[in-house]
Amino acid sequence: MASERGSGELTAQAGVSAGPTVDPSRFRGSDDPFEGHWREFPAPWPSTEDEHVAARVRAHVASVLGRLPSRQQVVLTLRDIEGFNSDETSSIVEISEVEQRVLLQRARAFVRAELENHFDVDDPKDPAAAEDRHRSLRRRMLPLYAAAGLQGVGLWVPVEKLFMSEIGFTPATIGVMAAAYAAVVPIIEVPSGILADRWSRRGVLIIASAALATSALVGGLSTNVATYIVAALVLGVYFAMYSGTMESIVYDTVLEETGDSTVFQRRLGRVRVVEGSALVSSSLVGGWTAELTSTRLTYFLTVPFVAGSIVLYLTFREPRLHQATRATSLRNQVTVTYRTITRRGVVLPIVTAAVLTSLILQVLFEFGPLWLVAISAAALWYGPFWAALVSTLGLGGLLAGRLRLDRLGPVLTITVIMLLASVALTVSRHLAVVTAAQVLLALLIVVANIHVTGQLHDAVPSSIRSGVASGVGALSWIAFLPFALVFGLLSNTLGVHSAAWLITATVVMAGVILGRLAFRARPHRNLADLLHRYADGTLDAAAERRAAAHLASCGACRAHVEQMRKTISMLGDLPTEPLPDQTRDALLSSLRSRTSRVPVAPGETAEIVNALDRTQT
Amino acid sequence: MTSANEIRCDELVELITDYLDGALNAETERCIDASLAACEGCARYLAQIRATISALGDLPTEALPDNSRDALLSAFRRATR
Numbered sequence: 001m002a003s004e005r006g007s008g009e010l011t012a013q014a015g016v017s018a019g020p021t022v023d024p025s026r027f028r029g030s031d032d033p034f035e036g037h038w039r040e041f042p043a044p045w046p047s048t049e050d051e052h053v054a055a056r057v058r059a060h061v062a063s064v065l066g067r068l069p070s071r072q073q074v075v076l077t078l079r080d081i082e083g084f085n086s087d088e089t090s091s092i093v094e095i096s097e098v099e100q101r102v103l104l105q106r107a108r109a110f111v112r113a114e115l116e117n118h119f120d121v122d123d124p125k126d127p128a129a130a131e132d133r134h135r136s137l138r139r140r141m142l143p144l145y146a147a148a149g150l151q152g153v154g155l156w157v158p159v160e161k162l163f164m165s166e167i168g169f170t171p172a173t174i175g176v177m178a179a180a181y182a183a184v185v186p187i188i189e190v191p192s193g194i195l196a197d198r199w200s201r202r203g204v205l206i207i208a209s210a211a212l213a214t215s216a217l218v219g220g221l222s223t224n225v226a227t228y229i230v231a232a233l234v235l236g237v238y239f240a241m242y243s244g245t246m247e248s249i250v251y252d253t254v255l256e257e258t259g260d261s262t263v264f265q266r267r268l269g270r271v272r273v274v275e276g277s278a279l280v281s282s283s284l285v286g287g288w289t290a291e292l293t294s295t296r297l298t299y300f301l302t303v304p305f306v307a308g309s310i311v312l313y314l315t316f317r318e319p320r321l322h323q324a325t326r327a328t329s330l331r332n333q334v335t336v337t338y339r340t341i342t343r344r345g346v347v348l349p350i351v352t353a354a355v356l357t358s359l360i361l362q363v364l365f366e367f368g369p370l371w372l373v374a375i376s377a378a379a380l381w382y383g384p385f386w387a388a389l390v391s392t393l394g395l396g397g398l399l400a401g402r403l404r405l406d407r408l409g410p411v412l413t414i415t416v417i418m419l420l421a422s423v424a425l426t427v428s429r430h431l432a433v434v435t436a437a438q439v440l441l442a443l444l445i446v447v448a449n450i451h452v453t454g455q456l457h458d459a460v461p462s463s464i465r466s467g468v469a470s471g472v473g474a475l476s477w478i479a480f481l482p483f484a485l486v487f488g489l490l491s492n493t494l495g496v497h498s499a500a501w502l503i504t505a506t507v508v509m510a511g512v513i514l515g516r517l518a519f520r521a522r523p524h525r526n527l528a529d530l531l532h533r534y535a536d537g538t539l540d541a542a543a544e545r546r547a548a549a550h551l552a553s554c555g556a557c558r559a560h561v562e563q564m565r566k567t568i569s570m571l572g573d574l575p576t577e578p579l580p581d582q583t584r585d586a587l588l589s590s591l592r593s594r595t596s597r598v599p600v601a602p603g604e605t606a607e608i609v610n611a612l613d614r615t616q617t
Numbered sequence: 618m619t620s621a622n623e624i625r626c627d628e629l630v631e632l633i634t635d636y637l638d639g640a641l642n643a644e645t646e647r648c649i650d651a652s653l654a655a656c657e658g659c660a661r662y663l664a665q666i667r668a669t670i671s672a673l674g675d676l677p678t679e680a681l682p683d684n685s686r687d688a689l690l691s692a693f694r695r696a697t698r
Contacts, residue, residue: 020627020631021630021631022627022630022631022662024627026627027625027626027627035625036625036626036627036628037625037626037627037656037658038626038656038658038659040658041657041658041661042658042661042662042665044661045664045665045668048668048672054672054675057672058672058675058676061669061672061673061676062676076673080670080673080674081673081674081676083674086638086640097640098640101634101635101638101640102634104634105631105633105634105635108633108634108666108669108670109630109666111669111673112665112666112669115665115668115669115672116665321664329650332650332651332654333654336651336654336655339655340655460657461654461655461656461657461660462657462660463653463654463660464654
């Protein structure tokens with residue numbers, strides 16, 4: 001089947017000698033199980049939206065045209081500079097369309113390679129240019145930071161429970177509301193992420209803010225339980241739309257402006273600082289406003305702030321990276337997003353680390369004050385305790401990207417500190433110790449979570465970025481529900497100190513995976529995918545035998561498979577199926593061989609066997 | 618060792634011009650769409666080829682006077698023969 005469409009067909013028809021147009025050393029060689037795949041991805045280019053950059057690019061392109069062989073130069077000029085189509089060009093120069101395209105292909109690849117050199121030498125040799133990029137990034141991000149701050153304003157948050165009891169909520173109806181909210185978020189998460197990928201990240205953020213403003217307005221107008229539950233559902237829409245989308249827009253903006261993702265963690269950290277500060281300060285102001293006027297007013301006063309965030313989003317220039325590839329069908333996109341979250345050996349440990357860190361954070365925020373109850377702390381301490389806990393969101397943002405969690409040493413250090421903190425929560429009855437342990441744990445988890453978010457985004461292409469990030473959000477949400485249930489049950493029966501062993505266990509798992517991620521120097525994405533299938537038991541007998549033989553002689557791969565098996569068994573209990581089985585199978589088979597009945601297509605199996613053969617020889 | 622539905626990165630980059638011209642059969646085009654959605658490296662390569670084309674398109678056409686084009690064309694035909 002390959003021969004029907006390979007490049008060989010093309011050159012044969014063209015009757016021209018056509019060696020590769022991209023330096024073959026950029027791809028893995030025949031000694032590699034993944035022959036023909038990129039050794040290292042081409043480095044992303046800076047955005048040329050800046051007229052200064054665009055002008056330099058044009059000047060460089062013009063200067064290299066003269067170095068093309070004349071036939072290529074003519075075809076490139078006619079097609080790309082003068083804008084003739086394929087048909088017109090081939091009749092002007094009197095060659096076949098196929099030959100014309102071969103020449104065009106070679107010419108474009110040459111100019112691209114020259115531009116790549118241009119961008120490559122631009123950075124290290126020109127520190128002023130690098131500084132320019134970072135300044136331009138900071139300027140571009142300003143409206144985004146400001147918008148994140150305004151949408152973080154929630155004057156009603158501290159007095160919500162009070163207001164709810166005023167309009168007739170009982171503990172039972174509060175439970176109904178919480179359940180309704182909890183159900184909406186994971187359902188909308190992934191579709192909202194895919195919408196952000198296919199349409200516009202900025203657009204989705206604007207919808208999120210509109211939902212937030214609507215929720216505050218409906219909440220403030222509520223005089224009964226039913227309308228307030230509607231407000232809570234709309235708040236769920238906001239949350240699902242916002243999460244995943246904000247980090248994707250930050251990542252793509254950083255990539256577009258600076259050409260790499262190294263400063264992503266700090267930029268996302270900055271967003272978290274602004275959000276956290278807005279939350280803390282608006283909580284203080286909200287409590288005070290409610291005291292002076294009414295709880296209802298805090299809802300209405302929130303609306304203009306949130307509306308302001310929409311105006312700011314509109315002034316933000318959205319990155320275009322996710323539109324770089326040609327639009328694929330919705331079906332394909334859903335499949336690829338789904339497969340990326342669940343199938344890739346490299347992505348899965350990152351997803352697990354992200355879920356575990358979010359889990360610990362959510363548990364601390366949900367159950368943290370229970371320790372104060374257990375040790376009968378004076379009511380006076382609840383306020384400062386809560387403020388300290390919430391402030392870790394912002395402080396963690398400041399620390400993000402500074403702890404070098406891509407190295408084993410720092411990971412080990414923070415894991416030990418987190419373990420000590422969580423063990424303290426199982427034994428200490430001292431207010432200061434409990435507070436310090438929670439704050440420290442929350443702080444390090446926030447930093448680790450931002451680090452893992454960076455790794456997740458590094459591992460997925462922009463075209464599915466928001467979808468994957470939102471999928472992780474949905475998974476965290478889904479994982480939290482049973483965890484919270486068990487935690488609540490244990491706290492009731494054995495006390496919150498004993499329940500804290502659950503937190504300790506989760507910290508251990510998170511630490512192991514973070515360590516593994518730091519240890520795994522340069523992951524081989526494709527090999528990891530095959531080993532994942534091995535770990536998953538979805539290879540056919542022959543491929544599996546060969547894979548086992550390879551594993552016997554390769555310690556690194558063995559360790560990787562063991563790690564994946566752990567991850568798989570941990571994720572195994574989670575409902576990770578956003579699609580009904582039947583639909584999913586149909587989607588998958590559209591991508592795979594039509595005759596395949598096993599989860600791995602026969603062609604892929606052959607590829608695996610060949611690949612393993614080569615590793616062994 | 619290309620399987621029925623996967624395409625190697627070094628093959629994909631050679632098909633970019635045909636892909637952009639819509640000159641491939643539907644099956645191959647689908648393969649490429651799927652690869653581009655799954656492979657950051659190939660997606661970047663395509664984006665960079667597009668950026669290159671757009672930079673070329675922004676060059677002033679008057680930079681190429683007619684007589685130099687004629688000279689090029691005759692050189693082209695000489696080379697073809």
